[in-house]
Amino acid sequence: MKTRITELFGIEHPIIQGGMHFVGFAELAAAVSNAGGLGMITGLTQRSPEDLAKEIAKCNELTDKPFGVNLTFLPTVSSPDYPGYIKAIIEGGVRIVETAGRSPEKYMPAMKEAGIKVIHKCTSVRHALKAQKIGCDAVSVDGFECGGHPGEDDIPNMILLPRAADELKIPFVASGGMADARSLVASLAMGADGMNMGTRFIATQEAPVHQNVKDAIVAASELDTRLVMRSLRNTERVMVNPAVERLLAKEQELGKDLKFEDIIEEVAGVYPKIMMEGDMDAGAWSCGMVAGLIHDIPTCEELVSTIMSDAEALIKERLSNFL
């Protein structure tokens, strides 16, 4: 399949693995890229630019296909060493960066000068237009369904994607709630040039996370996620568990008075415990509603090739039969 996204990134299939904290290591990024998609190392999971350089080198050992690095710009006061991470990306020979969170405007000149293609992930048409204006090559449009941070507008992809298509000139991929060939074909129909998946790629053989995480996603239904931290304007869609129930009870009790410190136990530093140790009740971890569509743990190659062959059949058979 050829779209503006496969052309832009030099990949075979228009499927991207979004950056995921404590999931997007070299093993997963390489497996997705080797399957013909675009794998993404999560920059900030690496504690320093030096560690990111090592992870990039590892990924270069595991694949000779293009892969990218996710750089999430956090709204924190003490900012990570973004120039250092960008230097590690450039020196590691990576030429694709997925930015997310705050606008990457400040860092665009450095990345563009190095010939890096930037895809910015955003949750609204206005942010997508801003990304286009500051020179991003593509955007990843994350709907309300998504695992992680869906923003504060709550617009699902059935509306958000056609709205993005009507406004944007640069290519975009659909993100949030994507799992299979139906997701891909529907995204293409709504004007996207491909799709980005997070949660679906966690439940794969190569995702270097504890088996408990994969089993929890397979066991979950579309009813098992919750939105937390809304009152802090830092909304996150997470898998429900006792820690999340506790967090929600505090949110309800404290209302507008809730401060980050009140919920620190449920959200800070919990990812290694969950993803590495499989302690599923250690805190709140991002997960999409799409868990309801995930029933197996295939290899990335099986997942991507099944999506592509099913998509072809969907287009050639089911859809063309309507005409």
Ligand SMILES: Cc1cc2nc3c(=O)[nH]c(=O)nc-3n(C[C@H](O)[C@H](O)[C@H](O)COP(=O)(O)O)c2cc1C
């Ligand atoms: C466990 C997990 C961790 C994530 N961490 C990040 C992150 O660090 N940076 C980022 O830009 N997006 C992050 N995301 C969002 C994904 O890249 C992607 O946009 C999202 O999962 C898409 O929705 P889906 O899960 O329905 O496919 C994360 C998602 C999950 C499920």
